[in-house]
Amino acid sequence: MVNYPISFSLDSVSVKRRGKSVLGPLSLDFKVDGFTIVLGPNGAGKTTFLKVLHGVERVSYGTVKWSIPDAKARQSQAYVFQSPIMLRRSVRQNLAYPLQLVGMDRAEITTRVVEWAQKIGLQDVLDFPAPRLSGGEQQKLALGRALIRTPQVLFLDEPCANLDGRSTREIEELLKNATQAGTHIIMTTHDLGQARRLAGRVLFFLNGALHEQGNASEFFIAPSTSEARAFLNGDIIE
Amino acid sequence: MNEIWAGIQEAFWLIIILDSDLIEITVRSLKVSFTALVVASALALPFGTWLAIRRFRYRRVTIAALNALMGLPPVVVGLIVYLLLSRSGPFGVLGLLFTPTAMIVAQVIIITPLIASITHQAMRELWSEYHDLLISLNTSKRQRVAALIWDGRRTLMTAALAGFGRAIGEVGAIMIVGGNIDHATRVLTTAIALETGKGDFALALGLGFVLIALTLVVNLAIHALSRTEREGTW
Numbered sequence: 001m002v003n004y005p006i007s008f009s010l011d012s013v014s015v016k017r018r019g020k021s022v023l024g025p026l027s028l029d030f031k032v033d034g035f036t037i038v039l040g041p042n043g044a045g046k047t048t049f050l051k052v053l054h055g056v057e058r059v060s061y062g063t064v065k066w067s068i069p070d071a072k073a074r075q076s077q078a079y080v081f082q083s084p085i086m087l088r089r090s091v092r093q094n095l096a097y098p099l100q101l102v103g104m105d106r107a108e109i110t111t112r113v114v115e116w117a118q119k120i121g122l123q124d125v126l127d128f129p130a131p132r133l134s135g136g137e138q139q140k141l142a143l144g145r146a147l148i149r150t151p152q153v154l155f156l157d158e159p160c161a162n163l164d165g166r167s168t169r170e171i172e173e174l175l176k177n178a179t180q181a182g183t184h185i186i187m188t189t190h191d192l193g194q195a196r197r198l199a200g201r202v203l204f205f206l207n208g209a210l211h212e213q214g215n216a217s218e219f220f221i222a223p224s225t226s227e228a229r230a231f232l233n234g235d236i237i238e
Numbered sequence: 239m240n241e242i243w244a245g246i247q248e249a250f251w252l253i254i255i256l257d258s259d260l261i262e263i264t265v266r267s268l269k270v271s272f273t274a275l276v277v278a279s280a281l282a283l284p285f286g287t288w289l290a291i292r293r294f295r296y297r298r299v300t301i302a303a304l305n306a307l308m309g310l311p312p313v314v315v316g317l318i319v320y321l322l323l324s325r326s327g328p329f330g331v332l333g334l335l336f337t338p339t340a341m342i343v344a345q346v347i348i349i350t351p352l353i354a355s356i357t358h359q360a361m362r363e364l365w366s367e368y369h370d371l372l373i374s375l376n377t378s379k380r381q382r383v384a385a386l387i388w389d390g391r392r393t394l395m396t397a398a399l400a401g402f403g404r405a406i407g408e409v410g411a412i413m414i415v416g417g418n419i420d421h422a423t424r425v426l427t428t429a430i431a432l433e434t435g436k437g438d439f440a441l442a443l444g445l446g447f448v449l450i451a452l453t454l455v456v457n458l459a460i461h462a463l464s465r466t467e468r469e470g471t472w
Contacts, residue, residue, distance in 0.1 A: 056373045
């Protein structure tokens with residue numbers, strides 16, 4: 001896959017639910033390149049921001065534009081939800097589904113499914129019902145299903161929440177391999193250690209607004225706002 | 239109590255001797271009900287699923303109407319179909335009245351809302367589970383409906399079986415539009431009604447037990463074929 005940056009532009013985007021603002025108004029021009037981590041306390045608007053970018057959340061106001069046409073942008077993106085959604089099918093069928101949707105040849109699907117099952121370590125449970133896998137295995141399967149179409153941009157909403165250290169390490173390895181293969185990642189996390197390990201750039205959200213952004217090394221060493229500093233120190237901020 | 243015992247004996251006897259009349263009306267019952275089930279399922283399963291995923295202005299009214307139609311009185315359905323298919327009716331020229339086709343039409347009208355309503359309930363839950371994923375995968379509406387029907391197939395089987403149970407046990411509508419004509423439109427339920435009217439309770443009960451056994455066999459066969467229990471926790 002060709003590894004080239006892709007950018008998006010948000011123009012006065014806001015999302016309201018039941019009359020309450022959960023995001024924005026937010027204007028941002030951003031070049032997605034490598035690994036971007038979205039940080040912030042609960043209710044800061046991180047998940048909504050990801051969903052708006054991916055197009056699964058409707059904006060109440062404003063526009064979202066990608067540097068490539070909308071239809072192509074959607075085709076070249078994938079999303080892994082915080083609670084993995086498993087199709088009520090086998091592991092093999094879960095991995096095959098995104099490829100079937102784009103009309104890929106059956107033999108090619110079989111080859112790719114086996115290849116990805118090995119990558120995510122589920123090759124021995126290919127014909128096992130996906131909903132019966134453990135939490136860690138389900139998250140790995142969700143990740144494999146998202147990556148099997150080699151997306152340009154992958155959105156991850158706290159993919160390691162509630163996972164043990166071993167599963168977290170395995171998922172981080174998969175993510176590093178994906179970025180090396182050319183996939184750009186935008187991920188939310190509450191785990192500051194994980195953010196430090198993975199982030200190339202950081203977006204820090206607070207109360208539905210983008211509070212700070214920058215290179216990860218600069219953000220973690222010398223955040224420019226007191227709120228970000230407090231967040232990194234583990235203080236409770238609202 | 240004696241009549242029930244006599245009915246059980248009569249049922250066994252009819253089955254043991256492979257009574258030709260019994261086989262004929264049993265086969266006709268199955269043919270009519272299965273055809274009605276196939277037609278109704280072809281209409282109701284996609285419609286119920288579509289209703290679960292589609293948002294439109296009169297959706298609530300449509301769902302309420304669908305639920306209300308589940309309670310359609312079969313006799314009224316039979317009467318309406320009779321009027322539509324009678325010589326002076328709009329479809330009289332087709333000459334379908336007092337044929338198995340008329341009985342199928344009546345049964346389709348009766349069981350379609352039932353299957354569609356159960357489908358809608360089941361698919362609504364599955365859709366809330368799959369919604370974000372299927373939207374995220376950029377699926378078309380047709381692909382969403384297909385995914386829901388495929389993954390909810392075991393629940394939909396239950397919906398179809400409920401429809402089959404209602405169809406094969408139905409008597410009011412098919413009596414009106416079929417006419418209970420011997421060797422033409424007589425089925426198990428209309429035969430039971432006839433024998434009861436004639437006072438032959440043993441034969442009527444015997445046919446009743448055959449009907450119950452038939453429904454059980456069909457349900458068990460479909461559950462076995464669809465491996466409902468083996469993979470029931472998916």
